[in-house]
Amino acid sequence: MRSWSLFRPGGRAIVGAMNQRSIDIVAVSDHPGVRWWQAVASYGFVAGVAGLRPSRSLGHDLLLPAALAATPGAAELTLYVEPQWRRRGIGSRLLAAVLAQTSEPRLVAEVAADSPGEAFCLRHHFRHTLAVRHDLLTYCDVHRAWLGELVDAEHPGYRLTHWTGDLPAELRVEELLRSPSRPGDAVLTAADTDGDLAAYAVAVVGAPAQPRARQYGPAVLPGHRGRWLERWVNAALIQRLQEVHPHLEEIETVTAEDDSRLLALREDLGFGLLRRTRRYELVCDNRTGPDDAR
Numbered sequence: 001m002r003s004w005s006l007f008r009p010g011g012r013a014i015v016g017a018m019n020q021r022s023i024d025i026v027a028v029s030d031h032p033g034v035r036w037w038q039a040v041a042s043y044g045f046v047a048g049v050a051g052l053r054p055s056r057s058l059g060h061d062l063l064l065p066a067a068l069a070a071t072p073g074a075a076e077l078t079l080y081v082e083p084q085w086r087r088r089g090i091g092s093r094l095l096a097a098v099l100a101q102t103s104e105p106r107l108v109a110e111v112a113a114d115s116p117g118e119a120f121c122l123r124h125h126f127r128h129t130l131a132v133r134h135d136l137l138t139y140c141d142v143h144r145a146w147l148g149e150l151v152d153a154e155h156p157g158y159r160l161t162h163w164t165g166d167l168p169a170e171l172r173v174e175e176l177l178r179s180p181s182r183p184g185d186a187v188l189t190a191a192d193t194d195g196d197l198a199a200y201a202v203a204v205v206g207a208p209a210q211p212r213a214r215q216y217g218p219a220v221l222p223g224h225r226g227r228w229l230e231r232w233v234n235a236a237l238i239q240r241l242q243e244v245h246p247h248l249e250e251i252e253t254v255t256a257e258d259d260s261r262l263l264a265l266r267e268d269l270g271f272g273l274l275r276r277t278r279r280y281e282l283v284c285d286n287r288t289g290p291d292d293a294r
Helices: 059-063 090-100 117-122 145-154 173-178 229-244 259-267
Strands: 024-028 033-039 045-052 074-081 105-111 129-136 160-164 186-195 196-205 210-221 250-256 274-281
Touching: 024 090, 033 090, 045 090, 059 229, 074 090, 090 229, 105 117, 117 274, 129 259, 145 210, 145 229, 160 173, 160 229, 173 186, 186 210, 186 229, 250 259
Parallel strands: 074 105, 210 250
Antiparallel strands: 024 033, 033 045, 045 074, 105 274, 129 250, 129 274, 160 186, 186 196, 196 210
């Protein structure tokens, strides 16, 4: 968010005279599907914002481990205070406004590890529920011949299949594989045996100008594990994805920090650490909001 402030000669911002009493918390209603609040200081400076949206299970949530999928019955909280306005109680007042006007039983926030956002969650009695690692694969670092060898490796009794298109709201992988491919923002790679789904992975691209795709999976169904199918379908997805979307330069994944097997697979395929985030949850049993203004 870009905002303006008052400045002394030389460009130094005048913020010391402002305090939380000169801040108005204002509800903003021009964002369909999302409730927003602004902390507005004198002269119209927006010192902070909070947003709340229902935690919705999108179709590709079904491709995520249960720990990473959307939290049912919760609302996703976004809260940000401009750096020069922090430690003045503005974040607490924004959170109090959210709690006073929401009927959801729980709030969920995902924040960068060891960040001011995480410190805020801990001060306001949010409970840590999940540590998440974000990894990135850049195509310029991929050894194409080695990737081709992984894809071409034989897996007796199994075959690779691909599908492209737009993911429907209710995702069923078997149904997608039976439907014809068409232009779209998703690429699905699967392994099957005698027509029965065994393993799969999906990547979703953003707008055409965006060079990054988000990968979900791989997932291997019970009865087919221990045969390196997850490595096979993931390598095939990496290869197929750039064939369908040649503008792509990188792929991002999210993995629970305690999923050592999947993290090892990511590293083996060339993914590297991008950032770490942590998920926090607050039970809304006190509608009066935080009891302090820290």
